[in-house]
Amino acid sequence: xxxxxATAAFLASAVEFVESFTIVLVVGVTVNWRSALLGALAxxxxxxxxxxxxxxxxxxxxxxxxxxxxxxxxxxxxGLKWLxxxxxxxxxxxxxxxxxxxYEETRAELRARGEVEASSSRFDLFGFLLSYKSVLLEGxxxxxxxxxxxxxxxxxxxxxxxxxxxxxxxAVAAGLLVIxxxxxxxxxxxxxxxxxxxxxxxxxxxxxxxxxxxxxxGVEWPLSDAFLLxxxxxxxxxxFLLTVWLKQAKKQQRAQSIENQAVPAxxxxxxxxx
Amino acid sequence: MKVIKAIYNFIVGDMVILIGVxxxxxxxxxxxxxxxxxxxxxxxxPFLIxxxxxxxxxxxxxxxxxxQH
Numbered sequence: 001x002x003x004x005x006a007t008a009a010f011l012a013s014a015v016e017f018v019e020s021f022t023i024v025l026v027v028g029v030t031v032n033w034r035s036a037l038l039g040a041l042a043x044x045x046x047x048x049x050x051x052x053x054x055x056x057x058x059x060x061x062x063x064x065x066x067x068x069x070x071x072x073x074x075x076x077x078x079g080l081k082w083l084x085x086x087x088x089x090x091x092x093x094x095x096x097x098x099x100x101x102x103y104e105e106t107r108a109e110l111r112a113r114g115e116v117e118a119s120s121s122r123f124d125l126f127g128f129l130l131s132y133k134s135v136l137l138e139g140x141x142x143x144x145x146x147x148x149x150x151x152x153x154x155x156x157x158x159x160x161x162x163x164x165x166x167x168x169x170x171a172v173a174a175g176l177l178v179i180x181x182x183x184x185x186x187x188x189x190x191x192x193x194x195x196x197x198x199x200x201x202x203x204x205x206x207x208x209x210x211x212x213x214x215x216x217x218g219v220e221w222p223l224s225d226a227f228l229l230x231x232x233x234x235x236x237x238x239x240f241l242l243t244v245w246l247k248q249a250k251k252q253q254r255a256q257s258i259e260n261q262a263v264p265a266x267x268x269x270x271x272x273x274x
Numbered sequence: 275m276k277v278i279k280a281i282y283n284f285i286v287g288d289m290v291i292l293i294g295v296x297x298x299x300x301x302x303x304x305x306x307x308x309x310x311x312x313x314x315x316x317x318x319x320p321f322l323i324x325x326x327x328x329x330x331x332x333x334x335x336x337x338x339x340x341x342q343h
Contacts, residue, residue, distance in 0.1 A: 069299075076295050076326065077286040084288065084333055093337060140284065210326055217302045219319040231323070238327050242334055249338045 002166040005149050008208075009170030012145045012201045015194055016138040017178040022103050023134035025182060030110040031127030038123070039131025044175075047139040055147050055164045065216055071148045072213030078144070079205025086199035087239055091246030096195055142171050145201075149208065203239070207231040290336055294329025298322060 020040075028036035058067065088094040110130075150164030211228055214221060221227035286292050302318055305311045 080291045081286050214322050217306050
């Protein structure tokens with residue numbers, strides 16, 4: 001079991017599962033649970049098939065160095081996207097993900113479509129597709145992380161399979177945890193610190209992406225694998241500084257807009273005869 | 275075209291990050307494969323880290339700048 005891989009997959013999956021759980025919950029409450037759960041299960045099966053086929057194909061046919069370069073690049077792109085969004089949310093430049101708002105919005109949309117609180121267990125195609133689409137779209141990111149992370153963490157064909165297995169186990173554990181928590185409370189999981197999780201995953205993906213991409217190009221990192229901790233420290237420090245910088249930029253922007261509003265008003269009051 | 279856009283949005287969705295990473299990878303490939311640039315191989319690691327940080331600063335700076343306007 002590769003714990004770093006499993007942890008990264010667990011955290012990333014937890015965020016995505018919370019997001020898709022909200023939609024499944026709305027469909028379950030507003031349409032019916034049968035359609036919601038069938039949609040979610042069908043999407044989970046599609047994702048499992050994707051990981052199994054794509055993962056196996058990559059394990060068998062692609063040389064490790066090529067894999068590290070390509071997957072390091074992809075992880076870097078993916079990680080920087082997550083990190084950028086998390087920093088923007090911390091700095092207040094982007095709205096935080098609000099599960100309660102998404103829940104209410106989707107519920108209102110379903111109601112407007114003419115759906116009512118369902119007591120019947122009749123299969124509803126729209127509810128099924130909505131649930132399927134939401135789990136599949138959010139889960140694709142998880143599948144991507146499971147495959148790339150699982151493959152890159154390993155150094156031989158045998159441990160490549162174990163890397164994918166570790167990542168998949170992390171994702172499954174996150175899924176079970178979210179489903180269990182959701183089944184217990186039966187409300188959108190609004191209290192999960194999604195942005196913090198996304199930030200942590202962004203740091204991890206960027207760190208491992210940098211490390212593996214470097215190795216793909218023959219970089220010999222000082223201290224070997226322990227250099228990962230230094231990379232984490234560098235990216236954490238940089239993220240902290242960037243958040244502070246963006247917060248200050250936002251403050252200046254506010255002060256400037258208040259000033260701009262105040263100046264014409266003062267000029268106008270001077271022109272008006274008393 | 276729609277498929278390419280969907281893949282782009284799924285993987286990165288940000289042109290500054292994409293260009294930054296592609297540039298970094300291209301320069302690393304050059305350093306690794308061109309004989310005349312071989313003495314620079316020792317700087318590949320620090321260069322990669324700086325390129326990643328520069329991409330992050332550039333994309334966040336652009337977001338902050340565009341929101342100011």
